[in-house]
Amino acid sequence: MTDGEETEMRAVSSYWSTRSEDLNRGFVHPPLDYEQELLEAIRMGNESKALEALHKINTLEAATLAGYPLRSKKNSLIASCTLFTRAIIRGGVNPETAFQLSDTIIRDIENTAGLEQLLLFEYEMVLQFIAIMKREKEILHYSHIVNLSIYYIREHICRELTLGRIARHAGVHPSYLSDRFKRETGMALTEFINRRRIEESKSILIHSNQSISDISLMFKLCSQSYYTQLFKKYTGKTPGQYRKERG
Structure with a gap:
């Protein structure tokens, strides 16, 4: 008997053993x-x-x-x-x-x-x-250009994100992207990026032991104090308070 045949026999035997147990206890x-x-x-x-x-x-x-x-x-x-x-x-x-x-x-x-x-x-x-x-x-309601920008931001949230870099990805002039992004989403591109960074950082706060300073650096925020300022602006809590409540 080959190894393949032995494996098949074990699988069949295991199946019928489980099937028999389920039938005996009436499980469906x-x-x-x-x-x-x-x-x-x-x-x-x-x-x-x-x-x-x-x-x-x-x-x-x-x-x-x-x-x-x-x-x-x-x-x-x-x-x-x-x-x-x-x-x-x-x-x-x-x-x-x-x-x-x-x-x-x-x-x-x-x-x-x-x-x-x-x-x-x-x-x-x-x-x-x-x-x-x-x-x-x-985001399905946004234009293709704005959606491209949003996807790019999400995929590169822990990298340096500039208007010029995002505009190049979307294939448009920076000033055009800036104006269109604000008209469609109701917020400036920078604010959208900051909000996204704070949102992404929440899971890191809860599920890791990284320091708040390290998390602020991970998301390319210039300092722990600036990160704390943004976090409180968008959540009403400091990162430390949020971690304590959710951890």
Whole structure:
């Protein structure tokens, strides 16, 4: 018998063993329609429908995916995270943005020590994917030039961002981009960049032990005091207060 044939036999044997256990205890997976309903709600950025679909799924018995409940639930959430990632990509989210969110959430899942916290985190996870979906849908109303600029800013948020560099990427004159960006978004390009840097820095504050000074340098803000000033302007809290509350 070849190695391939042995692997196939083990897979078949494992399948029927699991199938037998499920039949003996009368377990049936949640209807596929429920999962599709949840994924479509996430893709459309519909919070209420997504939470309703997730609740319907969670009223049913969950599959056993490991030898003990905590690991089983973690495995289930990681699988869901993968599906949610594909759902928002289909909805128009930049794949790199979606995968970065997925990486962050999977680390959060692994770092969660209690089953009850995981059950709550599942709903939070859905809301995080929907928040990204809503944010991406907002820019669909902008012109191609402004969208190009926004995507460039997001992908290079930890680099030096100048009007000239962004305008070159968009293929227009800097003054034209500056005027058009403000007319369409309602804010100056510099303010948009600063807001985006503060938004991105929130996750770093919560999920890392980096100093506030190092985070300000990471996002190319000239000093810790300037970073703190901007953070408080847009959130009403200092970075230290935000980290303490969310950490």
